[in-house]
Amino acid sequence: MRWDRISEKLSDKKFLWDSFVAISMLIFSVSYAYLTGKYGISIAMLIAAIPVLLIYLWYLLLNPKIGLITIFFFSYFLMGFYRYYNSFPLGGLVDVLILTTFMALILKSFFYKIDWSPMRNPVVILTGIWLLYGIFELFNPVAPGMKGWSFAVRGYNMHLFFIVSLTMLLFNKEKDLNFFLYSWSILTILAALKGLYQYYFGFNAVEWAWLESGEKNTHILPTGIRYFSFMSDAGQFGATMGQSATVFGILSLKQKNNLKRIYFLSVTLLAIIGMMISGTRGSLFIPILGAIVYIALSKNYKVILSGALLLLLVFVLIKYTNIGNSHYPVRRMRSAFNLEDASYMVRLKHQRQFREYNSGKPFGNGIGSSYHTATRLYPQTYLATFATDSWYWAIFAEQGVVGICIYGSIILFILIRGAYICMFKIRDDFLAQKIKALHCGFAGILIASYVNEILGQFPTSVNTYISIGFIFMAMKFDKRHES
Secondary structure: OHHHHHHHHHOOHHHHHHHHHHHHHHHHHHHHHHHHHHHOHHHHHHHHHHHHHHHHHHHHHHOOHHHHHHHHHHHHHHHHHHHHOOOOOHHHHHHHHHHHHHHHHHHHOOOOOOOOHHHHOHHHHHHHHHHHHHHHHHHOOOOOOHHHHHHHHHHHHHHHHHHHHHHHHHOOOHHHHHHHHHHHHHHHHHHHHHHHHHHHHOOOHHHHHHHHHHHHHHHEEOOEEOOOOOOOOHHHHHHHHHHHHHHHHHHHHHOOOHHHHHHHHHHHHHHHHHHHHOOOHHHHHHHHHHHHHHHHHOOOHHHHHHHHHHHHHHHHHHHHOOOOOOOHHHHHHHHHHOOOOHHHHHHHHHHHHHHHHOOOOOOOOOOOOOHHHHHHHOOOOHHHHOOOOOHHHHHHHHHHHHHHHHHHHHHHHHHHHHHHHHHHHOOOHHHHHHHHHHHHHHHHHHHHOOOOOOOOOOOHHHHHHHHHHHHHHHHHHHHHHHO
16 A cells, blocks of 8 residues: 555656755755865855856847846956955956857847848958957967967957947847946946045955055055056056046037936046046046047037137146145146156156067067066066056057057047048937947047056946947937938
């Protein structure tokens, strides 16, 4: 009788499923407790994240746009998170996300119709050429090794192509542009508030440990402290805030809704404050150049004249007066116009050294051969002994005169074509204002990248590359307005 009941139970599918779940939960609980006790909380967190990760991947396959949104938000908090959990290879996670999103889009195309026409856009083709050149650099005979190449090629060559392409494939509606701008504004507010918290209340224990690990000499200066919020360093914080101030300052100019105008002006003010407390002198040129480009794009003589006079006044106040010198951020920003500044002279010296060392190397010294990567992987090499100080000089050092000419041509095309789109191809005034804001922010970042390696770091690179994608998608949005 007992065996009959057992046989009956075994034939019950619900009983089998409940038993399977119970046994699985028991095995998982015991394994989880054992691994946590042996390897610590990090492995416990990793195991606990597996179900969430599987659910996330499922939704990513259904809607690849989720991947690009994740990349955008994750790029802001990456370095702040890394300070707390530096045992995880977080930098590689962004690359995994980029490739996973692209693969999800390809897989989805087997079941649904995907519009691949944006991939025929000139900017995608040109950035694809830049990616191919980066792959070609793998065979550079003077390169120090493949490890450095695999580490650095992502920031130099890969991210530009993939993020621009994904933006044009996935963010292909004007509501996506609006989502991007409002999300960017919220992230700007959070970053600025974190910087102000550090300014008024100081750094926490983890941030102090990071400073003591070697960053103190560039952030705790005799003249004052440079604040970095939750970003990689003060330079990146200042550049991101400068770009945000440019974009949202321009957006506020043609807002018909007063609440929106006040909101964007508030974001702009917070971004300017964040830029100043970062102590990053190069970031000051981002809103200045952005304003110059905006004035040029306006096609209005009154705006051009009044804007030029305002910029001249700002320059005179900064360069030839001592107004606000009692505050360290103001003094620090003012020194950006001092051509006899000691750090500026050091930069000129390094540039002479790069030119001499690159002589006879048209393809450079190989990707991953200059300062930031070389100090970790190839500390015995010559280029590991001094900083590149500039995004463009880093490209020149690693990818040679051929590389910097290709890259410069691509950037020049984006600038000129983007300006043409803003001025002549978009009829909707408010849409044109959004695209002008993104284009001016991009132009400002280009000049800031001359004094710092801005474009190769998060979140500025992601903000800028998504902006490029929207600039070249704008005509599609405008056609929808016309229809």
